[in-house]
Amino acid sequence: MAIWIEENAKVLVQGITGNQGMFHATKMVEYGTDIVGGVTPGKGGQTVDLGGVSAPVFNSMVEALSATGADASVIYVPPPFAGEAIMEAADAFAGASGEGVIICITEGVPTLDMIKATAYVAARPGIRLIGPNCPGIITPGETGGAKIGIMPGHIHAKGRIGVVSKSGTLTYEAVDQTMSIGEGQSTCIGIGGDPVNGTGFIDCLAAFEADEQTEAIVMIGEIGGTAEEDAAAWAKENVTKPIVGFVAGATAPPGKRMGHAGAIIAGGKGTAAEKVAAFEAAGIHVANDPSEIGAVLLKALQAAGLR
Amino acid sequence: MNIHEYQGKQLFAEHGILVQRGIHVTTTEGAGQAWDELGVGLVAVKSQIHAGGRGKGVVVDPQSRDTVLQGGVHIARSRNETVDFAKAMLGNMLVTKQSGARGKLVQNLYIESGCDIAHEYYLALLVDREAKSVLIMASTEGGMEIEEVAASTPEKIHKIWVDPATGLLGFQARNMAVDLGLSKIAGRSFAKMLFSLYNLFVNKDCSMVEINPLVRTNDNQMVALDAKIGFDDNADFRHQDIFSGLRDISEEEPTEVRAKEADLSYVKLDGEIGCLVNGAGLAMATMDVIKLYGGEPANFLDVGGGADEEQVETAFSIILEDPNVKGVLVNIFGGIMRCDIIARGVIAATESLELEVPLVVRLSGTNFEEGRKILKASTLNIHSVDSLAEGAQKIVALIGGEQ
Numbered sequence: 050m051a052i053w054i055e056e057n058a059k060v061l062v063q064g065i066t067g068n069q070g071m072f073h074a075t076k077m078v079e080y081g082t083d084i085v086g087g088v089t090p091g092k093g094g095q096t097v098d099l100g101g102v103s104a105p106v107f108n109s110m111v112e113a114l115s116a117t118g119a120d121a122s123v124i125y126v127p128p129p130f131a132g133e134a135i136m137e138a139a140d141a142f143a144g145a146s147g148e149g150v151i152i153c154i155t156e157g158v159p160t161l162d163m164i165k166a167t168a169y170v171a172a173r174p175g176i177r178l179i180g181p182n183c184p185g186i187i188t189p190g191e192t193g194g195a196k197i198g199i200m201p202g203h204i205h206a207k208g209r210i211g212v213v214s215k216s217g218t219l220t221y222e223a224v225d226q227t228m229s230i231g232e233g234q235s236t237c238i239g240i241g242g243d244p245v246n247g248t249g250f251i252d253c254l255a256a257f258e259a260d261e262q263t264e265a266i267v268m269i270g271e272i273g274g275t276a277e278e279d280a281a282a283w284a285k286e287n288v289t290k291p292i293v294g295f296v297a298g299a300t301a302p303p304g305k306r307m308g309h310a311g312a313i314i315a316g317g318k319g320t321a322a323e324k325v326a327a328f329e330a331a332g333i334h335v336a337n338d339p340s341e342i343g344a345v346l347l348k349a350l351q352a353a354g355l356r
Numbered sequence: 357m358n359i360h361e362y363q364g365k366q367l368f369a370e371h372g373i374l375v376q377r378g379i380h381v382t383t384t385e386g387a388g389q390a391w392d393e394l395g396v397g398l399v400a401v402k403s404q405i406h407a408g409g410r411g412k413g414v415v416v417d418p419q420s421r422d423t424v425l426q427g428g429v430h431i432a433r434s435r436n437e438t439v440d441f442a443k444a445m446l447g448n449m450l451v452t453k454q455s456g457a458r459g460k461l462v463q464n465l466y467i468e469s470g471c472d473i474a475h476e477y478y479l480a481l482l483v484d485r486e487a488k489s490v491l492i493m494a495s496t497e498g499g500m501e502i503e504e505v506a507a508s509t510p511e512k513i514h515k516i517w518v519d520p521a522t523g524l525l526g527f528q529a530r531n532m533a534v535d536l537g538l539s540k541i542a543g544r545s546f547a548k549m550l551f552s553l554y555n556l557f558v559n560k561d562c563s564m565v566e567i568n569p570l571v572r573t574n575d576n577q578m579v580a581l582d583a584k585i586g587f588d589d590n591a592d593f594r595h596q597d598i599f600s601g602l603r604d605i606s607e608e609e610p611t612e613v614r615a616k617e618a619d620l621s622y623v624k625l626d627g628e629i630g631c632l633v634n635g636a637g638l639a640m641a642t643m644d645v646i647k648l649y650g651g652e653p654a655n656f657l658d659v660g661g662g663a664d665e666e667q668v669e670t671a672f673s674i675i676l677e678d679p680n681v682k683g684v685l686v687n688i689f690g691g692i693m694r695c696d697i698i699a700r701g702v703i704a705a706t707e708s709l710e711l712e713v714p715l716v717v718r719l720s721g722t723n724f725e726e727g728r729k730i731l732k733a734s735t736l737n738i739h740s741v742d743s744l745a746e747g748a749q750k751i752v753a754l755i756g757g758e759q
Contacts, residue, residue, distance in 0.1 A: 076692075129593055159561055159591035160483055161520075167488045168520045184691075199661065201691040201722050216637020217661065218689045221721060222744075225689070242636060244485045271637050274485045297640035300625070300647045301656070304454065308621040308636025308658040310590060311485065321644070338645050339638075340745035 051236040052211070052256040052263070053150050053177060056190035059119040060197055062087040063134050064126035065097055065106060073125060073154070073199055075100045080202035081193020085117040110141035114149075121150040123185065123197050131155040131181060132162030136169045143173040151247070152197050153181035160310070163245040170247060178247025182309070184217040184239035198239065208233020210346070211257035213250060214269035215242045215276075215309070219297060219339060223267050226342035232350075235263040242271065242309025250280035258288045264355055265291045267342060268333070270324055272298030273311045277324040285331035291349040294333040295342060296324040357587045359602045360404040362466040364583030371556045373549055374579045378468035380404075387442035390467035391435045398470030401441040403428035403450050405460035406607040408584065413452035415445055416459060424448050428462070431470065438467065463606065471579060476569035477536060478502055481557045483564075484517065490557060492516040492524075492550065496536055498569035524554040542576040549578050560598060561591030611674050618670040620659055627652025629751055630675035630684040632668070634659050634693055642687045645744050651752040654681045661692055668701030672709055683755040685747050686717040688727075695719040695727030703734050714754040715739065718747040 060077070064070040065087020078084050078099045086105040087097065093108030107113035110122065122138045124131060135153055142149025151170070158181045170178045179186055185198015189205040196202045200221060210227045212234055214220040220239050227234060238253055240246060250268060257263045266288070270277035277296060284292060299321035301307050303314040314320050328335050336345040350356040359367075362380040369375055379390035391399060403410055410428035417424055425444040432438040442465055449459035476498025484491035495513045497505045505512055514535040516528045529550045533543030557565055566584040573579055592599040605613060615622030621636065625643070629651045633639035636658045643653035655678065659671050675681060688698050702717060716739045719727040731740045739754070741747040 128590060157590045159594075160563065160588045161490075161558060161561055161591070164483070164488055164490065164520045171488075199692055204721060214637070216635060216640075218633075218635025218691065219637035219641055221689045221691055222638060222641070225720060244483060245488050269637065271640060276486070279486070295641070297637045297644060300643040300653055301640060302623075302625065305623050305656075306589075307623060307640055307656050310588075312636060312640065338648055338745050339641050340645070340743045 050260055050262050051188040052253070052260050054121060054186050054188045054195050054197060054236065056188055056194045057083060058121055058188075058195045058197070059083050059085045059117060060195070061085060061110070061113050061117065061119045061122040063110070063122055063124045063138065065089055065104065066092050066095070067125060070125035071097060074104070076202070077196050078102050080196040081190065082196050085119050086113055088113050110137045111144065114141050114145040118146070121152065121197060124151065124153040124155055126155060128155055128157040128159070131158045132166045135166040135178060139170045139173050139176045139178070142176050148175040150177045150179065152179045152183070152185050153247070154183065154185055154198055156182040158182070158243065160243070160245050163243065167245060167247055179238060180241040180246060182243045182246070183241030184220055186236060186238045188236045189234055200237070200239070204228065205237065206233035209235055209262060209264040211235050211253070211260065211263040211266045212237040213253040213257075213266070214239055215271050216269060216297065219269050222339045223269055223295070223342055226339065227267065227346060229343040230347045232346065235260060242311050244274065244311040250276050251283045254280060254284055254288055258290060263290065265293070265346065265350055265353070267346060268292055268294045270294065270296045271309065271312050272296070272301050272307065272321050272324070273309070273313050273319040275319065278327040281327040281331035281333060284333065291353045292333045293336060293342060293346045293349055294328040295336045295339055296321045296328070357589055357599060357603060358406045358607070359585055360406070360464060360604065361402065361583050362404055362464065363602045364585040365580070367556060367560070367585065368580055368583055372552045373556070374577060375583070376469045376471050376579060376581070378466050381442070381465050381467060382446070382463060384439050384442045384446060387465060387467055388435055388439045391432070391438040394467065394469050396469045397433065399432050399438060400468045400470060401430050401432050401438055401445070402466045402468060403445050403462045404464035404466055405450050405455065405462060406604070407452050407455035407460055409452035409454050410450060413450050413455065415448045415450050415462070418449050418461065428452065460607065471571055471581060472574050473571050474574050475572045477572065478505070478568045479570045480564065480566040480568070481553055481562065487517050489520060490518040490554070492518065492532070492554070494532055494536055498571070502568070518554065523558070524551060538572070539576060542572050542578060545576065545578040561588045561595060562586065563588045611677055615657070615674050618667060620657060620667065620671055620674065622674055623656040624678065625653050625655055626680070627654045628680050628682040628755060630654045630678065630681040631687065632657050632659060632671050632675060632684065633687045634661060634663065634689065638687065638689060642685065642744060645748045646685065646752065649745070649748040649752050651748065651755070654678055663693060665697065665701035665704055668698060669705040669708065672705040672711070676709060676711070681713060683714040683716070683751045685751045686715070687744055687747060688719050688721070690719065690721030690723060690727070694722050695724040696730060699727035699730040702738070703730065703736065706736050706738065714751065716741055716747050716751040716754065718742065718744055
């Protein structure tokens, strides 16, 4: 078992005929992801070639789901249309099996569009949204697995560490660090760096805690908002598995947006120091440098009798 | 993106939110004419810069840094006084709590009719990230910073979370008016203003609207005496009128503007080690690790997930424009981006820009072996390292050795 996405998950790609959609759909197929088709309004009936594998294109998510019975949909449509693409997917999953995972990779979605989209998803309880502005989710298998997003598949291996992060490349760094001590991953999730997004840290921690395959967790936060503090407080009460944490942005000046739309220290709130203090208070093993995540994780595993 | 108060008040007026009559000027003569035109016995002369705390700021001479005037907002009771304040403010730097130590050059003034004030309130609309909704906050403690009120008397802050499916509801606005202790007439004026503000917020994709102070006049009308408006940069595609029409590029760091045009995310800092990184989180972490090993980062720079050789070169030229930069650390975790391409870009950039400061490069991820080989084969003075920690230690040592 992994969380939310099984190794053999059936996946649709919204925006499959666009540059980004086509490129990453091909990469996902290469990794071993079961891409069962895609959606581009007005291009239904066509097929696309994903590195030798042919995939059907549908006009709508409703059509695509009834034809494929997919478990998840990944969104690569441009920012002006991403909010609606999320709602279309949520509506279609709710009307089909009532369950589904939507992963929105798109960067630059307006915040008010996300307020609408997250409310729409929240009103449909079986539907989960990951992102936007995130690398996606990956559940590595013994061979292949399900890679849904833009992360480099080859750095991962199946194992027992759950990884959750707001950042893309920093997630890869964390994955690399687990590999450096010979540990693979159960599932890795990039929740995205936007101010308003779907799945949060607490959802991921709860799922990792309940997942048998996961034995320890790496959680990577960054400045802005209070999601890390809330997650730490929650973990203290509810998570028994060891957690290793890192927070990026200790040197970020207040009031400046650091790349990610959500990475801003506003009114003195959202600093790295507050987040690290919250981590430490919750018994989370904190790495001060991402190059130390492996070493800190190793210690945490040893302390828990897992190594 | 932020705009000036005078532009914000223009938007307020267009949306039916009460403001005092005012005139935007850029010269002392203009200030005098504005006094004549307003024809009232009392005006406010207000410096227009993109930073809060103007009233309590200090106006200084840009060269000598001598204090010219205490406060960037003043009440004038005559034409002469108006012109004198304008003279003191225009062309000088206004240093406030939010402006940075250098301050911001005052190039615009807003001359506004005086207002009779029965009471000052605070009102703001913003995005509550955790609640995933628009949050309206109001308090009876106008003129104070909301952070102070939140710390000392949190019970005086009243909040409305707006359901995106319904929008602001009448009872919410009425209840807030009651919470603020407003009379029936003032309450009606307040509720009307709240609806107008919410519509403005949603129609224009604001990230925040703050009115401090919001004023109740003696005849129970609610008037916005200040206007601080920020817009969601992600929504620029549907608000060209605002993003091209109201943008004041002189308020922005020129290199940050150039970086944005090249699709790079850059923030200038005060240190001496330039960094070039892919990914925002990793870029922040790189700055942190430089600091951890005793250096100071000169910038935040994210080249994004799919940078090409040309972008890497632009990124280098932007980093090196900063005269404080004594060394550069490149930190790439190749995902979609291949390390061999980055390595070629780094070499091309160092050659064409005739890089003179030490350069440390850490490549990891996709094709890193090939990337490192390319760097090793070059005759340029590039230090290739395996980890971020090693890279940070190396660059700190290298620039330390030169001093």
